[in-house]
Amino acid sequence: MRIASASPTPSRAAGTESHAGRILAVAGDSSASARSALAASWVRSLNRYGLDPMDQRPPLTLTDCELREARERVEPLLRAAQANLDLLFHAVGGTGCCVLFTDRNGVPVDRRGAEGDNETFHRWGLWPGAVWSEQHEGTNGIGTCLAEERPLTIHRDEHFHSRNIGLSCTVAPIFDHEGKLAAALDVSSCRSDLTGAFVGLIATAVADAARRIEAQNFKQAFPDARIILAPDTDRCTTALLAVDADDLIIGATRAARAAYGITSGRLAKPLPASTILDRLADRPEDFEQAERGLLQRSLARAQGNVSAAAKALHISRATLHRKMNRLGLHPNRRT
Incomplete structure (x- = not known):
């Protein structure tokens, strides 16, 4: 793993100290974490991980060999993501955004970006092999999304490190065919003129793409099964069931598991599809x-x-x- 070094320019010193002071003030408020998820992440970054908001070193970077191994570990999921990475970049790439697909450790293993923006994003560390876990980078879109297992946006000065306050990152977690956290999908921008409304549109696009990737990966994981879109009370999730030739449920997405109380233990035993589907259909x-x-x-x-x-x-x-x-x-x- 490689690490580079950098130092703030004099023109940025005042802003760096001001941002760090704000974080230290929030961390000193014992009730802040209970009131704000952002404050809770800042406190984790400062106290649990021992990070310094004024640290100007860029993200750690994996070696070529380490990056190759990271890609291999998520290869099936990455394969399922390709078409949706292209579609997402087609939707947001023209606005100066890049798209990153990371593993569960916060390491981008694939990327989409305009050639003219590559130098800028590479300088920021928004590049395959950089380590964006919350443990290493403090509060940031990728790392905090993975730490909290929820979609979120970390916008500019919400970042922990002062060197990252020029970034806006909107991220959604991706869960594998067993409902386990496996990856994250990120759209990042260095533009200072992003409006709240546009960030909201990006968030919707990222969440939709993440769900489609999960669905495609689920279908890949059970190629011989019948895939059922189960009745789900939450239309913003994809509750899929994999049913074999004997009408036994052999797989369920995270949404289906949460909606119907399906656990790995239940799936380890014969679980007739009718046990869940008929009961819900007859007595909603x-x-x-x-x-x-x-x-x-x-x-x-x-x-x-x-x-x-x-x-x-x-x-x-x-x-x-x-x-x-x-x-x-x-x-x-x-x-």
């Missing part, structure tokens, strides 16, 4: 009641903290809010 009110109870218990255990409850349920905070609104639930009281 029972499923809604069960879902309501599950959310209520999770919120109660989290003492009304929506972010903590969402993490325990392995869904995003936004998804949990949608479910709560649909079921008429509120975090501060039991209904």
Whole structure:
């Protein structure tokens, strides 16, 4: 693994110190982490990982051999991602953005970018082989998305390191055919004129592409199975089931596992598809009641903290809010 060194120019020194001071002030507030996911990430970066926000060294970089091995470890998923990486770059590349596909350690193993922007993105470390884990880079789009297992945007001065405050990174996690965190999909920009509305559009495009990659990878993992799009209460996820010739469920995406309580233990035993699909089709009110109870218990255990409850349920905070609104639930009281 290689590491380069750099130092801030005099013109950036004041801004660097100001940004670092803001992070130190937030970290010194004992209640900040409970109020803000961003503050919690800053505190992790400072206290758990021992990072310095004023550190001007660029990201660590894998050797060519290490990068090749990293690519080999995610090869099936990377193969499933190719078409969607092209489509995503076609949608955002003209606006000065690059697309990165990383492994679960935050290392980009594939990239899409305009040739004219390559020098700029390479200088920022948005390049295959750079290590963008939260442990090494502090709060950043790729690393924090992987640490929290949820889609997010880290915009400019939300980054931990002052040298990264020129970046805007929108990222979604990618889960493999067993529902395990496997990769991340990132769209990054160095432009200073990105509006909140445009970042929102990028976030939607990234999340959609990540779901399509998961679906394609799931189909690749079960080539001889019948793939069923299961009835799912959350239209923003893809709940897929793989069913064999005997009508036994042999695989389920993360969304299907969360929606129907399917565990690896249940899949290790014969699990008739009718056990889940017929029950839900015949008695949808029972499923809604069960879902309501599950959310209520999770919120109660989290003492009304929506972010903590969402993490325990392995869904995003936004998804949990949608479910709560649909079921008429509120975090501060039991209904």
